[in-house]
Every structure is written in structure tokens, then in C-alpha cells.
Amino acid sequence: MSTILLADLGPLAQLRSGRLGRRLPQLYVGLVLYGVSIAMLLQSGYGLAPWSVFESGLIQHVPLTLGEAVIVVSFVLLLLWIPLREVPGLGTISNAVIIGVAIDATTAVLPEPDAIVLRVGLMVGGVALCGLATAMYIGAQFGRGPRDGLMTGLARRTGRSLRLVRTCLEIAVVLVGLSLGGALGIGTVLYALAIGPLTQLWLPAWTIHPVERG
Structure with a gap:
């Protein structure tokens, strides 16, 4: 019996790889x-993550909440997985739904503060929590999220690096989001600079090694 780290497991292999009591x-x-x-980040008023900038711009033109827009965009992106031959897993579908629901539920109970120090606290805390949360769901090894799968699929099909593809995608969605009236600010810059290092910092502690079955 051996272990594997961040393996590219198919949907059935993800469920057969054991340790579900912790991974799920x-x-x-x-x-x-x-x-x-x-x-x-939304309630801080200091800007959102790149994809959320796009989704916050989208809701200026359609009758959706931010969480609902996240869900709709996620499933549209999953359609783009088809020509890229990306295979969704349990984590992919869960990502598409649960994040949007959690955004709207939290927004409903978390007021937008007036004090600058509280806004800054929400911004910094939101970025830090996002890094931790990303490490947690990636480390559970149930497949990529809709946006990550688009990135990896495009990188594989074009032969370009993941870093280049991700950078181009995020610049594109921010520009489109801005044109739609999305929320860009210092929080967006902080997120872009910090999310990679934070996720890398916490990922080893949260990576669960599924059991590789023969």
C-alpha cells in the first residue's frame, strides 16, 4: 500500500481512495x-477576487445575487470543460454549488461595516481565510473546481504554462468585470499577490493522501 500526493484521480477513484471520514x-x-x-471581501468594500470581480459586474445587469452568479458561471464553465476533455469530480460539482450558497448566506448575516479598521480587517481576513479554504478543499483531493479545470484544460491543450494561462484568464475576467461595473480594489491586488503563497503555505498540512489501490 502506497500513498499519492495531489493525484489526478477520476471521479470513482476519488471515492474509492479511502479516508472519506476526513476527506469529505x-x-x-x-x-x-x-x-x-x-x-x-464583498462586505469590506475594497474589491473582490478576480473571478468575483467578473461575477459582481454580471449581477449589475441580470437579476442575480453574487452567490447565484457564481453558481451560474460555474456551470457555464463546466460546459467549456467538454471540448477540453476535463473530467469533473465530486469536488467539482460541490464547488459549483456550495461556494455560491455560502456567499449569499454569509452576506445575509454579515453587515457591511462603516469603520475603516473593520473594513480592512474583513479584507485581510477574507484573503487569509480564502488561502486556508483553498488548501482545505484542494487537499481533500476530490477534483478541481470549475475555474481551475478551465485553467488546466487550456494549459494542456495550448501547451502553455499553468501560470501564464491563469494570469491571462484572470486578467481577462477582471477586464470584463470592470467593463460590467464589477468591484475592483486594493483587495483584488492583495488577493492576487497573497493567495498563491498562502495556499502553498497551508496545503501540506491539509493534504490527505488517498490510499492507492491496485
Whole structure:
């Protein structure tokens, strides 16, 4: 019996890889916390994560909440997975739904503060929590989220690096989001600079090694 780290497991292999008693709760807690972190950034008023900038712009033109827009965009992106031959897992579908629900639920109970120090606290705390939440749901090893799968699929099909593809995608969605009236601010910059290092910092502690079955 051996172990594997961040393996590219198919949907059935993800469920057959054991340790579900820890992996499943970690997946869903991570996704909920991710949604909470986006709501914190939203209520700070200092800008959102790149994809959320796009979704916040989208809701200026359609009758959706931010959480509902996240869900709709997620499933549209999953359609783009088809020509890229990406295979969704339990974490993929869960990501598409739970994060959006958590955003709206948190926004409903978390007021937008007036004091600058509280706004800054929400911004910094939101970015930090997002890094932790990302490490948790990735470390549970139930598949990529809709946005990550688009990135990896495009990188594989174009032969470009993941870093380049991600950068181009995020610049594109921010520009489109801005044109739609999305929420861009210092929080967006902080997120872009910090989310990678934070996730890398916490990922080893939250990676669960599924059992590789012969």
C-alpha cells in the first residue's frame, strides 16, 4: 500500500481512495469557508477576487445575487470543460454549488461595516481565510473546481504554462468585470499577490493522501 500526493484521480477513484471520514468533511468545510471568505471581501468594500470581480459586474445587469452568479458561471464553465476533455469530480460539482450558497448566506448575516479598521480587517481576513479554504478543499483531493479545470484544460491543450494561462484568464475576467461595473480594489491586488503563497503555505498540512489501490 502506497500513498499519492495531489493525484489526478477520476471521479470513482476519488471515492474509492479511502479516508472519506476526513476527506469529505474537509472538502465541504473548505468550500463553505471559501464562500465565507468571498463574502468578507464583498462586505469590506475594497474589491473582490478576480473571478468575483467578473461575477459582481454580471449581477449589475441580470437579476442575480453574487452567490447565484457564481453558481451560474460555474456551470457555464463546466460546459467549456467538454471540448477540453476535463473530467469533473465530486469536488467539482460541490464547488459549483456550495461556494455560491455560502456567499449569499454569509452576506445575509454579515453587515457591511462603516469603520475603516473593520473594513480592512474583513479584507485581510477574507484573503487569509480564502488561502486556508483553498488548501482545505484542494487537499481533500476530490477534483478541481470549475475555474481551475478551465485553467488546466487550456494549459494542456495550448501547451502553455499553468501560470501564464491563469494570469491571462484572470486578467481577462477582471477586464470584463470592470467593463460590467464589477468591484475592483486594493483587495483584488492583495488577493492576487497573497493567495498563491498562502495556499502553498497551508496545503501540506491539509493534504490527505488517498490510499492507492491496485
